[in-house]
Amino acid sequence: MLLEVKNLYIDFEGMRGRTEAIKNIHFSLEKGEILGIVGESGSGKSITALSILGLLEENAIISNGEIIYNGRNLLRLQKKERQLLRGREIGMVFQEPMTALHPTMKIGKQLQHVIQRHRNIPAKEAKEAVLQALQEVHIDQPELVAKKYPFELSGGMRQRIVIALAMSAPPHLLIADEPTTALDVTIQYEILNLIQELNRKRGTSVLLITHDLGVVSKICDRTIVMYAGEVVESGPTKEILNRPNHPYTQSLLEALPDSVSPGQPLRAIVGETPSLLQRPNGCAFATRCKYAMDICRNHHPKLAEKEVNHQAACWLEGTVSYD
CATH class of the missing domain: 3.40.50.300 (P-loop containing nucleotide triphosphate hydrolases)
Structure with a gap:
């Protein structure tokens, strides 16, 4: 249980x-x-x-x-x-992804921050983990998406990123x-x-x-x-x-x-x-x-x-x- x-x-x-x-x-x-x-x-x-x-x-x-x-x-x-x-x-995926993402921080930085906090790994390894996390939620061109801000992405894409954050x-x-x-x-x-x-x-x-x-x-x-x-x-x-x-x-x-x-x-x-x-x-x-x-x-x-x-x-x- x-x-x-x-x-x-x-x-x-x-x-x-x-x-x-x-x-x-x-x-x-x-x-x-x-x-x-x-x-x-x-x-x-x-x-x-x-x-x-x-x-x-x-x-x-x-x-x-x-x-x-x-x-x-x-x-x-x-x-x-x-x-x-x-x-x-315990990870959480909220109803509205824009409330869970920092509006002025690029996607890659947000993921890297969470990964380093929870896994206690160096920055270089965390950057590689960011791309892997984006690939696991089926995001194409993860290198490009990691450099974007939340407002530049669709609702479905943002929700995938929130799931990636929750599963990091x-x-x-x-x-x-x-x-x-x-x-x-x-x-x-x-x-x-x-x-x-x-x-x-x-x-x-x-x-x-x-x-x-x-x-x-x-x-x-x-x-x-x-x-x-x-x-x-x-x-x-x-x-x-x-x-x-x-x-x-x-x-x-x-x-x-x-x-x-x-x-x-x-x-x-x-x-x-x-x-x-x-x-x-x-x-x-x-x-x-x-x-x-x-x-x-x-x-x-x-x-x-x-x-x-x-x-x-x-x-x-x-x-x-x-x-």
Whole structure:
């Protein structure tokens, strides 16, 4: 086991009081595995990832839980100890590559700085490693690209460089937060293939965060579905896609473009995510769920195993039908 998040609760202090953003999150990640976390914006995916890295905002409070990485509870480490882990053992690919790259520093210099910091090698060797890192993410003419600034490159090229930076140590765990957002379909496919290739070649475990079940279907071994700061379903990706056990997962699948005929309007999930300032007593999805019963509105369901290694937090018996 490389990573295990246990009973994680995260609150945020604000002008309107304390908000429970993450509630009782529990999941694990095996060595060499690709795990997807999927859900709408505001479901708590990125907050969960940032808590692993120790990069939460100052007003965030981890009120309960453990984050066990390679046998160590990250929440008990000193600030400097966690800083050493970031980049060296845990790499991060952010959603917008321009925020991760220094705008006034050439690509080669940025990569060289990170490589020297994590590998502790001389400058000459680091320069050679820069070109190798660019080649590994399938960048043509690495010598030319190394001399360019971020603004001179396309979005897809910048994302490849961010991946090269994240893998420069190389880390045992790569966290990719919406790595294909704002990229066209062809480039999205190439970036996902690249992440999968690095996973297979180096054995790097990957935590992939996305709002798109179509993305997790391509490369993820297992998938966690989050809603309103909670895990509502988890299991092998193929099982979740073929036999969703939670109505929210079913709704996400129905919202995929492939689920409707050409020319037909896309299906949207009716309603809005409940305010985290006033969490409902029952299931958070009950106000948007076509299967909702009285028990759903009044009693909170716990994550339970419906099938082997396949869990869902739903009062419905068995598997929810999927049309």
